[in-house]
Amino acid sequence: MTHLEDLAFFRDIDPVLLGAHRLRILLLLRHDAWCRLGFIRDTLALNATTLSRQVATLRAAAYVETYTGVRGRTWLRLTAVGDAQTSTHIEAIRYFAELVNDDAPPDDLNPSNWCMGDPA
Numbered sequence: 001m002t003h004l005e006d007l008a009f010f011r012d013i014d015p016v017l018l019g020a021h022r023l024r025i026l027l028l029l030r031h032d033a034w035c036r037l038g039f040i041r042d043t044l045a046l047n048a049t050t051l052s053r054q055v056a057t058l059r060a061a062a063y064v065e066t067y068t069g070v071r072g073r074t075w076l077r078l079t080a081v082g083d084a085q086t087s088t089h090i091e092a093i094r095y096f097a098e099l100v101n102d103d104a105p106p107d108d109l110n111p112s113n114w115c116m117g118d119p120a
Contacts, residue, residue: 012088014085016058017086024044025051026058040076063079063086064076064078
């Protein structure tokens with residue numbers, strides 16, 4: 001019996017969310033409708049440049065939307081797409097963790113069957 005179909009979870013791992021800062025931003029936004037950018041910066045201990053780059057990547061993926069208020073403060077909110085992708089990504093990572101922590105993986109999922117030892 002093959003378990004290679006179990007590897008389909010890899011397609012659910014989102015490369016955009018493999019960046020720890022981006023995932024942390026989305027996880028923080030899951031609890032509020034709109035969140036001030038300064039609050040995110042302070043809570044996650046990010047400098048302004050790093051936060052700006054991460055938010056730009058998330059906006060380009062349509063995972064967040066921004067709003068700049070009359071006082072020039074920027075607010076961030078998770079989109080429905082971002083929320084769905086975050087959930088899917090987390091479930092894929094959980095599945096991967098369970099697979100890795102399994103004491104006896106099926107033969108076709110055993111890493112020793114994928115790689116050879118010292119090629120010399």
